[in-house]
Amino acid sequence: MLNKIGVIGGGNIGGVLVQLLAERAYAKNVALVDVKGPDFAKGKVLDIAEGTAVIRTDVQVAGSKEYDVLDGADMIINTAGVPRAARPDGTLPSREELLTTNLKITDAVSAGIKKYCPEATVISIANPLDAIVYRLHQNLGLSRNKLMGMAGVLDSARYRYFIAQEAGVSVENIDAMVLGGHGDSMIPVRSACRIAGMPVEQFVSPEKLDAIEARTRKAGGEVVKLLGSGSAFVSPAQSALEMAEAIIYDKKKIIPVSALLEGEYGVNGLFIGVPALLGKNGIEKVIEMDLTDAEKEMFKNSAAAVQKTVDEVKAVNL
Numbered sequence: 001m002l003n004k005i006g007v008i009g010g011g012n013i014g015g016v017l018v019q020l021l022a023e024r025a026y027a028k029n030v031a032l033v034d035v036k037g038p039d040f041a042k043g044k045v046l047d048i049a050e051g052t053a054v055i056r057t058d059v060q061v062a063g064s065k066e067y068d069v070l071d072g073a074d075m076i077i078n079t080a081g082v083p084r085a086a087r088p089d090g091t092l093p094s095r096e097e098l099l100t101t102n103l104k105i106t107d108a109v110s111a112g113i114k115k116y117c118p119e120a121t122v123i124s125i126a127n128p129l130d131a132i133v134y135r136l137h138q139n140l141g142l143s144r145n146k147l148m149g150m151a152g153v154l155d156s157a158r159y160r161y162f163i164a165q166e167a168g169v170s171v172e173n174i175d176a177m178v179l180g181g182h183g184d185s186m187i188p189v190r191s192a193c194r195i196a197g198m199p200v201e202q203f204v205s206p207e208k209l210d211a212i213e214a215r216t217r218k219a220g221g222e223v224v225k226l227l228g229s230g231s232a233f234v235s236p237a238q239s240a241l242e243m244a245e246a247i248i249y250d251k252k253k254i255i256p257v258s259a260l261l262e263g264e265y266g267v268n269g270l271f272i273g274v275p276a277l278l279g280k281n282g283i284e285k286v287i288e289m290d291l292t293d294a295e296k297e298m299f300k301n302s303a304a305a306v307q308k309t310v311d312e313v314k315a316v317n318l
């Protein structure tokens with residue numbers, strides 16, 4: 001159990017996070033900062049705090065629009081940022097539009113972390129995922145084990161769910177990884193996908209797998225369109241906590257995270273989704289996975305797509 005976990009941004013994802021953190025008691029204290037309104041964060045946590053008597057937990061939750069509420073946090077989960085929302089004509093905004101707004105927010109987030117909890121391990125969820133984590137890296141200068149982005153857990157969960165539905169088996173039977181950038185170029189690694197230890201192709205046809213993998217790449221947008229406003233928020237919160245739990249309980253669990261690569265997979269200096277071993281020191285190891293030639297090519301293309309957005313980040317000085 002940690003002493004304190006801080007959540008930055010108390011909107012859809014942040015709200016579920018604080019609720020789950022109170023239920024799961026990963027830390028004695030949970031602190032939420034959100035700049036919205038005079039007292040939004042206070043209201044959000046009061047609601048959750050009052051429920052602690054019902055769920056019988058003594059986890060203390062505090063909320064504020066000031067970053068000092070994060071003072072001394074051991075771990076930070078960052079959700080501050082504007083989500084994608086479908087326009088009235090059904091189209092989605094460009095990533096660039098999201099990027100500029102969310103970079104400004106990320107700079108404010110970085111200043112808060114630097115001032116109040118510079119030693120914290122940081123898990124970031126805000127989009128565009130790999131670029132925002134890169135900005136945090138630029139601003140915070142944390143060692144690579146202490147800063148990571150959440151995307152692969154969610155993308156893999158979506159892939160696993162779709163396969164389970166198609167194969168008519170439990171999701172618990174599906175082992176799969178989605179690697180690469182958190183965007184259309186992500187790579188559902190079919191060669192490593194197993195159903196109860198057996199190759200996925202034994203249960204699902206190549207054509208169906210093609211369709212499932214295409215759906216996985218666009219799964220975030222599918223939810224955005226259906227919701228009409230905002231983006232997915234329950235599964236992203238659950239996914240970030242899969243990472244947090246592996247670290248807090250020193251599980252040495254291999255899960256896909258957006259990590260700073262230092263030559264692995266032929267990539268240097270970019271955050272991109274790869275399998276990593278998570279334990280008490282955060283990212284304890286980046287695992288190099290055997291990929292087919294086609295998957296290697298897809299990884300290269302995905303790294304190029306992430307590089308393009310990171311170049312935009314480098315060009316934006318707010």
Ligand code: APR
Nearest residue numbers: 009011012013034035036079080081082083108125126127
């Ligand atoms: N500091 C703290 N909180 C902030 C800041 C800031 N500088 N700027 C904005 N926020 C808060 C907003 O007030 C809002 O309550 O972040 C919250 C974001 O919540 P939502 O708009 O509900 O967005 P959510 O669905 O939670 O997604 C957050 O994660 O998956 C990504 O694309 C998504 O970038 C988005 C982020």
